[in-house]
Amino acid sequence: MPFKAACIQINAGREIAPNIEMASDLIRQAADQGAELIVTPENTTMIEPDKEAQRAKTPREADHPAVAAFADLARERGIWLVIGSMSMALDDGRAANRSFLFAPDGNIAARYDKIHMFDVDVPDGQTYRESANFRPGEQGVVTDLPWGKLGMTICYDLRFAYLYRALAKAGAGILTVPAAFTQFTGKAHWHILLRARAIETGCFVLAPAQTGEHAGGRHTYGHSLIVAPWGEILADAGEAPGIIYADIDMQRVRDARRMIPALEHDRTFKLPEETRAAGE
Numbered sequence: 001m002p003f004k005a006a007c008i009q010i011n012a013g014r015e016i017a018p019n020i021e022m023a024s025d026l027i028r029q030a031a032d033q034g035a036e037l038i039v040t041p042e043n044t045t046m047i048e049p050d051k052e053a054q055r056a057k058t059p060r061e062a063d064h065p066a067v068a069a070f071a072d073l074a075r076e077r078g079i080w081l082v083i084g085s086m087s088m089a090l091d092d093g094r095a096a097n098r099s100f101l102f103a104p105d106g107n108i109a110a111r112y113d114k115i116h117m118f119d120v121d122v123p124d125g126q127t128y129r130e131s132a133n134f135r136p137g138e139q140g141v142v143t144d145l146p147w148g149k150l151g152m153t154i155c156y157d158l159r160f161a162y163l164y165r166a167l168a169k170a171g172a173g174i175l176t177v178p179a180a181f182t183q184f185t186g187k188a189h190w191h192i193l194l195r196a197r198a199i200e201t202g203c204f205v206l207a208p209a210q211t212g213e214h215a216g217g218r219h220t221y222g223h224s225l226i227v228a229p230w231g232e233i234l235a236d237a238g239e240a241p242g243i244i245y246a247d248i249d250m251q252r253v254r255d256a257r258r259m260i261p262a263l264e265h266d267r268t269f270k271l272p273e274e275t276r277a278a279g280e
C-alpha cells in the first residue's frame with residue numbers, strides 16, 4: 001500500500017524554543033494532510049554560527065526539550081517522524097549532529113550521528129569547521145519502517161556515494177538526507193547529487209532542507225526534494241518555508257532495480273599502485 005511522505009522546509013534561528021514551535025506547526029499540518037512519514041531538515045532546532053554560543057545552548061539528549069517535544073508530537077499524531085538533526089552535547093565537550101526517528105508510540109526507534117564533517121571554506125566567503133565542535137559518527141544506520149527499510153544520512157554525507165550504496169545493499173529502500181546546504185553549493189550540486197543517489201541505489205530519497213538567511217550572514221539553499229528510485233523529482237519546495245508531499249509506493253523500488261540491477265553488479269578491482277607493487 002502506498003503511503004504519503006512529507007518533507008518540512010524551515011528557516012531555523014538561533015534559539016531552540018521558537019524552532020521547536022515552527023517545526024511542530026508544520027509537522028501538525030503535514031499530519032493533517034495524511035502524511036505518515038514526516039522528515040525535517042538538518043539542525044531543525046538551532047542554527048547558531050557562533051561556536052561558543054552553540055556549545056552553551058546545546059543540552060544533552062536526556063535533558064533536551066526538543067527530544068521530549070517531538071516524541072510527544074509523534075505519539076499525539078501517530079506518525080513516523082524523522083527530525084533530520086539536532087545537536088546533542090556529549091561527555092567529551094563536543095556534540096553529535098544527530099538524526100532521530102520517532103515511532104508513532106513516541107519511542108525513539110533509531111538514532112544516526114552524521115559521519116562526514118563539513119570542514120570547508122566555501123568560495124562565497126563562509127568558513128565551516130564542523131569537526132571543531134562535533135564528533136563524527138562511526139555507524140551507518142538502516143532501520144525498519146512499516147513499508148520497508150530506512151537508511152539515515154545527513155547533509156554533507158550526500159557527497160559520499162559509498163555510504164548510500166552500503167545502506168541500499170544493507171536493505172534500505174528509502175533514504176533520508178536532511179540538509180542545511182549552502183546556497184552557493186546547493187545551486188551547483190544539490191539536485192543532481194540527490195538524483196544520482198536515488199538512481200544509483202534505486203531508493204526513494206527524502207531531502208528536507210533549511211532555507212533562506214540565517215544568523216552570521218549564512219544562506220541556505222532550500223529546495224527540499226523528494227526523488228523517486230528512477231530519478232524523477234516528485235516534489236521541490238522552492239525557496240519558501242513550507243511542506244512538500246509525495247505518495248511513496250515501494251513497488252517503484254523493485255521496478256527500478258529490475259530495470260537496472262546495478263546494485264547487484266559490484267566488482268572488486270586493483271588500482272595502479274597495487275598492480276605495480278604486485279610486480280605486474
Ligand SMILES: O=C(O)CNC(=O)[C@H](CS)NC(=O)CCC(=O)C(=O)O
Pocket residue numbers: 042043047048049118128129130155156159180181182185186218
Ligand atoms: O549553516 C549552518 O550553520 C548549518 N549547516 C550545517 O550545519 C552543516 C554542517 S556545518 N552544513 C553542511 O553539512 C553543508 C554541506 C554543503 O553545503 C555541501 O556539501 O555543499
